[in-house]
Amino acid sequence: MTRRRWIADEVSDNRAALIGDHADHLVRILRARVGQEFDIATGSAVRRGRIASLTGKRVEFELGEEIPTGSSIEITLVLSIFKFDRLEWAIEKCTELGVSRILPVIAGRTDTRLAAASAKRRDRWQRIARQAAEQSRRTSSPEIAQPAKLSDVLNLESSARIVLSENQEPAPIRDVLLNAANQAPASAAKKDPRQSIDSIALALGPEGGWTEGELQLFLRAGWIFASLGTAILRAETAAIAATAIVAAYR
Numbered sequence: 001m002t003r004r005r006w007i008a009d010e011v012s013d014n015r016a017a018l019i020g021d022h023a024d025h026l027v028r029i030l031r032a033r034v035g036q037e038f039d040i041a042t043g044s045a046v047r048r049g050r051i052a053s054l055t056g057k058r059v060e061f062e063l064g065e066e067i068p069t070g071s072s073i074e075i076t077l078v079l080s081i082f083k084f085d086r087l088e089w090a091i092e093k094c095t096e097l098g099v100s101r102i103l104p105v106i107a108g109r110t111d112t113r114l115a116a117a118s119a120k121r122r123d124r125w126q127r128i129a130r131q132a133a134e135q136s137r138r139t140s141s142p143e144i145a146q147p148a149k150l151s152d153v154l155n156l157e158s159s160a161r162i163v164l165s166e167n168q169e170p171a172p173i174r175d176v177l178l179n180a181a182n183q184a185p186a187s188a189a190k191k192d193p194r195q196s197i198d199s200i201a202l203a204l205g206p207e208g209g210w211t212e213g214e215l216q217l218f219l220r221a222g223w224i225f226a227s228l229g230t231a232i233l234r235a236e237t238a239a240i241a242a243t244a245i246v247a248a249y250r
Contacts, residue, residue: 005039005046005137007130014063016040016049023059032059039067041139069139074100075246078153078203080107080210081118082235090236091125094243095132095142102129103156104147105203108211118147150214154221158201163223164242165210166232170225173242177249180224200246204239 006026008016018026026032032051040049040061046069049061077099081087091102102125106115125144133141160180162173170176181197203223210218218225228241 003037003039003048005041005134006049007041007134007138007141008043008061011042015052016042016047016061016063018059020057023054024056026059027054027056039137043140045069046139072098073197073246073249074158074199075243076101076103076156076158076199076201077239077243078103078105078156078201079239080105080204080206080235081110081114081147082206083111084114084117084121086234086236088125088128090239091144092128092132093236093240095129095138096136097240097243098138098247099142099243101143101145103145103153105150105153106147107150107206108214109206109208115147122146150217153203154217154223156201158199159197160199161201161203161221161223162226163203163210163215163218164205164228164238165215165225166227170227173226173228173245174249176224176226177246202239202242202246204235204242207235 006018006022009019009022010017017023032054034051034054036051038049038051038061039046040063042063046067048064048067050064051059052062053060075098077094079087079090079102081104087104094102104118104122104125106118122144126141129144130141160177162176162180164173171179177197177200203218205214215225228238233241
């Protein structure tokens with residue numbers, strides 16, 4: 001039987017703990033007991049954890065052997081802020097699909113009321129991402145950055161930086177990924193060109209898409225334009241579809 005995985009709030013040597021509401025869910029909702037075993041993500045590894053003690057707000061584990069985990073591509077999602085209920089859906093599903101970092105961006109077509117309220121939503125978005133990470137048995141939860149201007153994220157470092165746009169008649173994202181892999185430096189240990197890309201940044205616009213001025217900023221910063229096809233997708237659908245394609249690429 002597959003053990004449930006938890007991301008530890010505290011780690012010290014061979015001990016780990018869940019605290020606050022995190023622990024309360026395990027105790028009160030799942031009715032955990034001393035002696036039960038779970039997989040515990042410590043930040044640097046995943047280890048088998050046995051409950052040593054528990055209260056409503058703290059669960060302590062004794063950590064055992066390390067559990068092997070597979071490697072994956074690092075995906076940074078530059079996600080324009082749009083309607084919060086749909087944005088939260090995108091954060092949850094993209095976390096399940098393996099996004100490493102989410103950078104919320106106030107774009108030209110972001111509703112001004114949403115932009116003003118976005119900074120207060122970060123803690124909620126982080127909780128949603130953490131719950132999704134544990135549900136999908138990830139080793140860590142993605143970082144959710146503070147909402148920023150587009151100019152603040154244009155120069156982030158990544159093996160490939162891709163902006164989704166319908167305005168530029170770009171190539172399909174699959175072709176863009178293959179082309180980027182073929183152009184990236186390869187090593188003897190990475191004979192498959194796809195393995196030469198270890199990080200990808202994906203930028204997705206708000207409802208209505210990127211403005212022409214924003215597209216020019218991406219172009220000057222060296223981003224590659226890509227398409228998800230001829231259909232016009234909702235922002236959250238585009239984010240989930242693009243993330244799935246990139247996650248499956250490796």
